[in-house]
Amino acid sequence: MKISIEDVSFLLALASLLSTLKISSTIDTINTTQILRDGESLVSSGGVFALGFFSPGNSTNRYVGIWYNNTPGKSVVWVANREIPLTSISGILKIIEPGILVLQNDTNNIIWCSKMTRVAQSPIVQLLDSGNLVLREANDDDPENFLWQSFNYLSDTFLPSMNFGWNYATGRESYLSSWKSKDDPAPGNFTLHLDPTGYPQLLIKRGNFTMYRMGNWNGVRFSGETDVRGKRSLYGLVIMNKNKTYYREDIVDRSVKSRITLSQNGVWQRWSWVDGIQEWVRYQVLPSDFCDAYSSCGAYSSCKITLTPTCSCLRGFEPKDPYVWNMNDWSNGCIRRNHLNCKGDAFWRYSRIKLPDSRYSWFMESMTLEECKVECLKNCSCMAYTQLDISRERGGCLFRYDLRDVREIPFDGQDIHIRMAGSELGNNTNKMVPSELDNNTNKRAVDSKGKRRKNIDNEFDIIDGSCSARHELDAILLQEGEECSKGENRRKY
Numbered sequence: 001m002k003i004s005i006e007d008v009s010f011l012l013a014l015a016s017l018l019s020t021l022k023i024s025s026t027i028d029t030i031n032t033t034q035i036l037r038d039g040e041s042l043v044s045s046g047g048v049f050a051l052g053f054f055s056p057g058n059s060t061n062r063y064v065g066i067w068y069n070n071t072p073g074k075s076v077v078w079v080a081n082r083e084i085p086l087t088s089i090s091g092i093l094k095i096i097e098p099g100i101l102v103l104q105n106d107t108n109n110i111i112w113c114s115k116m117t118r119v120a121q122s123p124i125v126q127l128l129d130s131g132n133l134v135l136r137e138a139n140d141d142d143p144e145n146f147l148w149q150s151f152n153y154l155s156d157t158f159l160p161s162m163n164f165g166w167n168y169a170t171g172r173e174s175y176l177s178s179w180k181s182k183d184d185p186a187p188g189n190f191t192l193h194l195d196p197t198g199y200p201q202l203l204i205k206r207g208n209f210t211m212y213r214m215g216n217w218n219g220v221r222f223s224g225e226t227d228v229r230g231k232r233s234l235y236g237l238v239i240m241n242k243n244k245t246y247y248r249e250d251i252v253d254r255s256v257k258s259r260i261t262l263s264q265n266g267v268w269q270r271w272s273w274v275d276g277i278q279e280w281v282r283y284q285v286l287p288s289d290f291c292d293a294y295s296s297c298g299a300y301s302s303c304k305i306t307l308t309p310t311c312s313c314l315r316g317f318e319p320k321d322p323y324v325w326n327m328n329d330w331s332n333g334c335i336r337r338n339h340l341n342c343k344g345d346a347f348w349r350y351s352r353i354k355l356p357d358s359r360y361s362w363f364m365e366s367m368t369l370e371e372c373k374v375e376c377l378k379n380c381s382c383m384a385y386t387q388l389d390i391s392r393e394r395g396g397c398l399f400r401y402d403l404r405d406v407r408e409i410p411f412d413g414q415d416i417h418i419r420m421a422g423s424e425l426g427n428n429t430n431k432m433v434p435s436e437l438d439n440n441t442n443k444r445a446v447d448s449k450g451k452r453r454k455n456i457d458n459e460f461d462i463i464d465g466s467c468s469a470r471h472e473l474d475a476i477l478l479q480e481g482e483e484c485s486k487g488e489n490r491r492k493y
């Protein structure tokens with residue numbers, strides 16, 4: 001069969017006609033005279049998200065939810081009636097006066113509704129391309145004036161441009177809660193929170209128990225994760241002021257699809273849609289090992305997954321209960337060998353560390369690391385200091401009055417400076433030779449091999465060890481990749 005130019009242009013015209021029909025038949029809003037029935041859907045204007053009725057997994061119950069519109073396998077990002085399913089396909093979604101979105105079952109009972117904030121004149125509901133379902137005045141699309149939005153009532157999925165955390169004005173927290181199972185979107189046993197105590201950090205909890213801590217926000221990432229955002233054109237941000245504390249992620253490239261879910265087993269999973277293979281690829285999974293389990297090694301100790309035993313006391317500390325410690329029950333942690341006497345204390349710096357639980361911390365902004373040290377020395381409760389925001393030179397300080405849940409991480413770990421009795425130093429280090437001190441206290445001196453070798457006044461790097469049998473120390477004394485040649489004393493202060 002021969003296809004003429006006319007045939008081709010006819011086919012093209014038909015195709016474009018069909019595609020217009022398709023687009024014009026989808027809507028992204030409903031108003032008070034419209035009803036959304038099971039089988040119908042809203043599609044956001046750019047076609048990214050859809051809202052409609054669905055049955056999860058093998059369940060026959062019906063739920064109203066939001067999912068990605070054009071990706072195979074329904075990835076549901078939000079569910080309205082999580083706890084009360086519809087049992088038939090005759091549910092309807094509509095807006096009632098004076099501005100409430102309601103879901104009714106076939107006996108017209110309201111089984112779910114949005115929270116009313118104020119009376120609306122002409123309310124509409126719109127599904128946005130961000131995945132946010134908003135209730136607003138028809139003539140006012142200013143986000144500040146939304147009457148209600150699904151982004152304030154999260155399910156198990158965190159999406160770019162959501163504000164995740166605390167709104168003190170309303171007293172509300174936005175947090176994720178796992179599904180009970182693949183068949184049941186009701187809240188399960190796990191939740192993910194931005195905990196603002198001390199300094200904001202992400203926590204995965206089971207009931208009241210902390211299961212995993214991603215660590216405090218350090219201006220670039222959470223302290224316990226390797227940086228995955230940069231490579232995926234995402235950037236994160238923690239906002240803290242009198243009215244709110246929240247975490248938010250934004251996408252630089254709008255065509256990128258990215259989401260974070262909290263699995264039914266309490267695991268943080270970060271996904272990215274890959275067009276080439278038409279699949280969601282999971283590229284961040286936390287917690288990932290024993291050292292990620294909250295406080296596996298107790299207080300004042302460090303967890304290193306490649307080491308046996310996995311837990312070791314920080315230098316200058318010893319097991320609180322040596323008997324159980326030696327039986328590999330590390331939960332009691334460690335205590336100081338020599339008490340601090342507050343005056344004449346010094347610091348040891350550990351590198352590649354997931355910083356300790358920031359619920360036991362306080363902070364000061366816009367200070368240099370040297371100023372942090374001075375400030376920490378002034379307060380006898382200050383057990384350690386770190387840089388608050390690693391993206392800036394005057395990044396401020398995060399001070400700790402307790403050290404829990406410390407681990408080593410091979411990539412992107414941070415420095416922490418831990419306070420020690422001056423007497424501890426006498427035992428473990430040669431005295432510093434003053435002439436060797438760097439005048440510029442903010443810069444670390446580097447020896448000919450490029451290794452950091454000494455540090456600012458009354459501060460010592462934990463990088464070289466005597467490579468002796470002090471097993472528990474070597475864990476932290478040796479940096480990754482440094483070789484431990486037997487008997488060699490590589491201290492270079």
Ligand SMILES: *[C@@H]1O[C@H](CO)[C@@H](O)[C@H](O)[C@H]1NC(C)=O
Nearest residue numbers: 030031032033034122123138
């Ligand atoms: C709702 O939208 C429909 C379709 O655009 C329109 O015909 C109707 O007048 C609208 N109702 C109100 C109350 O605005």
Ligand SMILES: *[C@@H]1O[C@H](CO)[C@@H](O)[C@H](O)[C@H]1NC(C)=O
Nearest residue numbers: 056057058059181182183184
């Ligand atoms: C649904 O049930 C089938 C058969 O019992 C099972 O193989 C499948 O994994 C189930 N799917 C989900 C999502 O639970």
Ligand SMILES: *[C@@H]1O[C@H](CO)[C@@H](O)[C@H](O)[C@H]1NC(C)=O
Nearest residue numbers: 087105106107108109110111
């Ligand atoms: C509709 O919801 C009401 C209230 O939850 C419930 O009592 C009733 O049984 C439901 N009707 C059906 C058909 O599920």
Ligand SMILES: *[C@@H]1O[C@H](CO)[C@@H](O)[C@H](O)[C@H]1NC(C)=O
Nearest residue numbers: 179180181187188189264265
């Ligand atoms: C939640 O925890 C309880 C108590 O441990 C357990 O019985 C239940 O099966 C768990 N639920 C899910 C969905 O895992």
Ligand SMILES: *[C@@H]1O[C@H](CO)[C@@H](O)[C@H](O)[C@H]1NC(C)=O
Nearest residue numbers: 189190205206207208209210
């Ligand atoms: C969690 O803690 C709160 C406040 O301390 C308490 O009211 C609640 O009963 C606790 N819940 C559980 C499951 O222990």
Ligand SMILES: *[C@@H]1O[C@H](CO)[C@@H](O)[C@H](O)[C@H]1NC(C)=O
Nearest residue numbers: 168169239240241242243244
């Ligand atoms: C906090 O909210 C109040 C009242 O809405 C507002 O006036 C003030 O500017 C807000 N402060 C900040 C830091 O956003």
Ligand SMILES: *[C@@H]1O[C@H](CO)[C@@H](O)[C@H](O)[C@H]1NC(C)=O
Nearest residue numbers: 361362378379380381382401
């Ligand atoms: C030390 O810091 C703690 C925590 O911020 C504070 O409660 C305490 O008052 C401070 N002590 C002194 C002497 O400044």
Ligand SMILES: *[C@@H]1O[C@H](CO)[C@@H](O)[C@H](O)[C@H]1NC(C)=O
Nearest residue numbers: 337338423424425426427428
């Ligand atoms: C030095 O170390 C030894 C053995 O480890 C210990 O007995 C002694 O108390 C330590 N001295 C000081 C000043 O810490």
Ligand SMILES: *[C@@H]1O[C@H](CO)[C@@H](O)[C@H](O)[C@H]1NC(C)=O
Nearest residue numbers: 434435436437438439440441
């Ligand atoms: C250190 O700084 C002081 C004053 O800034 C200067 O007098 C001294 O020569 C410097 N010492 C060295 C070793 O650079």
